[in-house]
Amino acid sequence: MKPQKPFSRVVEACPPSGIRKFFDLAQTMKGVITLGVGEPDFPTPWGVRESAIHALSRGATTYTGNSGLLELRELICAELAARHGTTYRPEDECLVTSGVSEGLDLTLRALLNPGDEVIVPEPSYVAYQPCVAFAGGVPVPVAADPAQGYRIDAERIAQAVTPRTKAVLFGSPSNPTGAAQSAADLTALAALAQREDFWLISDEIYDRLTYTGTHTSTAAVDGAWDRTVVLNGFSKSYAMTGWRVGYVCAPEPLAALMHRIHQYTMLCAPHVSQVAAIEALKSADADVTEMVADYDRRRRLFVKGLDELGLTCPEPGGAFYAFPSIRASGLSSQDFAEQLLNEQKVAVVPGDVFGPSGEGHVRCSYATALPLLEEALERVGRFLASRT
Amino acid sequence: MREILSVLESDARATPDRIAALTGIAEDEVRAQIAAWEAEGVIRRYKTVIDRDRLGEDRVTAFVDVTVAPERGRGFDDVAERIAKFREIRAVHLVSGAQDLRVEVEGASMKEVADFVAQKLSGVERVTATSTHFLLRRYKDDGQLLTEPEPDQRLSVMP
Numbered sequence: 444m445k446p447q448k449p450f451s452r453v454v455e456a457c458p459p460s461g462i463r464k465f466f467d468l469a470q471t472m473k474g475v476i477t478l479g480v481g482e483p484d485f486p487t488p489w490g491v492r493e494s495a496i497h498a499l500s501r502g503a504t505t506y507t508g509n510s511g512l513l514e515l516r517e518l519i520c521a522e523l524a525a526r527h528g529t530t531y532r533p534e535d536e537c538l539v540t541s542g543v544s545e546g547l548d549l550t551l552r553a554l555l556n557p558g559d560e561v562i563v564p565e566p567s568y569v570a571y572q573p574c575v576a577f578a579g580g581v582p583v584p585v586a587a588d589p590a591q592g593y594r595i596d597a598e599r600i601a602q603a604v605t606p607r608t609k610a611v612l613f614g615s616p617s618n619p620t621g622a623a624q625s626a627a628d629l630t631a632l633a634a635l636a637q638r639e640d641f642w643l644i645s646d647e648i649y650d651r652l653t654y655t656g657t658h659t660s661t662a663a664v665d666g667a668w669d670r671t672v673v674l675n676g677f678s679k680s681y682a683m684t685g686w687r688v689g690y691v692c693a694p695e696p697l698a699a700l701m702h703r704i705h706q707y708t709m710l711c712a713p714h715v716s717q718v719a720a721i722e723a724l725k726s727a728d729a730d731v732t733e734m735v736a737d738y739d740r741r742r743r744l745f746v747k748g749l750d751e752l753g754l755t756c757p758e759p760g761g762a763f764y765a766f767p768s769i770r771a772s773g774l775s776s777q778d779f780a781e782q783l784l785n786e787q788k789v790a791v792v793p794g795d796v797f798g799p800s801g802e803g804h805v806r807c808s809y810a811t812a813l814p815l816l817e818e819a820l821e822r823v824g825r826f827l828a829s830r831t
Numbered sequence: 832m833r834e835i836l837s838v839l840e841s842d843a844r845a846t847p848d849r850i851a852a853l854t855g856i857a858e859d860e861v862r863a864q865i866a867a868w869e870a871e872g873v874i875r876r877y878k879t880v881i882d883r884d885r886l887g888e889d890r891v892t893a894f895v896d897v898t899v900a901p902e903r904g905r906g907f908d909d910v911a912e913r914i915a916k917f918r919e920i921r922a923v924h925l926v927s928g929a930q931d932l933r934v935e936v937e938g939a940s941m942k943e944v945a946d947f948v949a950q951k952l953s954g955v956e957r958v959t960a961t962s963t964h965f966l967l968r969r970y971k972d973d974g975q976l977l978t979e980p981e982p983d984q985r986l987s988v989m990p
Binding site for chain 1: 838852853854983986
């Protein structure tokens, strides 16, 4: 007899990622220019890779302490203090994780009781709402307004707050919109969090990739530190996606609970990746500056190109995504992405996978070499022309 | 404005309107700034990086360390300038260390380079010694890797 008892209802109720179907289709085609990738097209800076190779040859193949190498945590806390003016103790307020993904999971599991609500401004990164559900919480999406540049408006959030609201979870700069939240909006949000007693879970993985201003860390605004969890890592800024190394910083009582889950589940982030992360913080600053300058050039050219094709979007201030409206085409975002891939071999991600409010948009990553971006714009132009 | 130079440094053929699109600086300003830099000699010339191995062209390059007896009051300048004027010389740098000048010599054959060093370079007044290193293979030139690029291993659609 086959097993009869049901699988986890929570997991079964969660739809598979909308990106998956698309991915399978794109993988089978040749000559595709992909604007669908959420990772840098640069390889990890060579100095970082070289240090990891050296570390492996010297035996960095063991577990580390659960919290991660102390030297790395000290460097992380010093970096945050210098860059954002936030203060965390390396000993008990900073935990090295296997990427922001693990940090997010730890945060939600340490924070939520069954039925607790987590407000998620949409369009949002695809993992936020499923992770809330897996941790026993209830995601409460709140659509952000493209006309306002996808800013997080505390007044809109306030309308979704209930006595069960435990946290607001968001990324700034944002995947998929590229929106970077202003200090003023974050301050208003922090004031609301204090008034209504909830937490701010702030995914700042794209903090170094900002172009139109300087990044404001949520923990740095008035009244936020005590109720903010900062998630960050090395994947995007240092082009280290495959190393799976990130960190979470939070006030001690919550950090201690996250540590408890981490020590029984992940044990520690990969040792060699932690060594690489140390090297990244020590010596890769110039590499980051160069990559950011390169993304910025592509961003200008690409957003202007989209605009000239009638695919308009608010200027993305950070990350490496543009999230243009495709309503001019008269197509749904799924149809647009599928037909564009089939007819012109350009892969973009349909906006509705980031929530219903993403419908009518597509996510384009400009972490793609300049000549390919220009070719992609030409192909999109041909695609649109064939529709009119 | 420095952004303009970053663009030109990686693509000398970038047109003003393209530079404007990449940097967000108005096209007129880009044109004016480039003209000013050209006039001031900040921009010396526009060059092409050629991988001569791929072209199948045999050209011989040598780095020569040159020891010089400096001249009172003029130091190394006079000798360095006299050496730099030879057509065969591609680069002249004054360096720290045991020798004084490090120069790059180019010729059609090893014999041509050797003859140049033996007959011309070593004969320049105040040159007291030379040490020649023939270039065997270029791996990176002018900041440009000449080795095979790493393949893009990213999957085509990722969150």
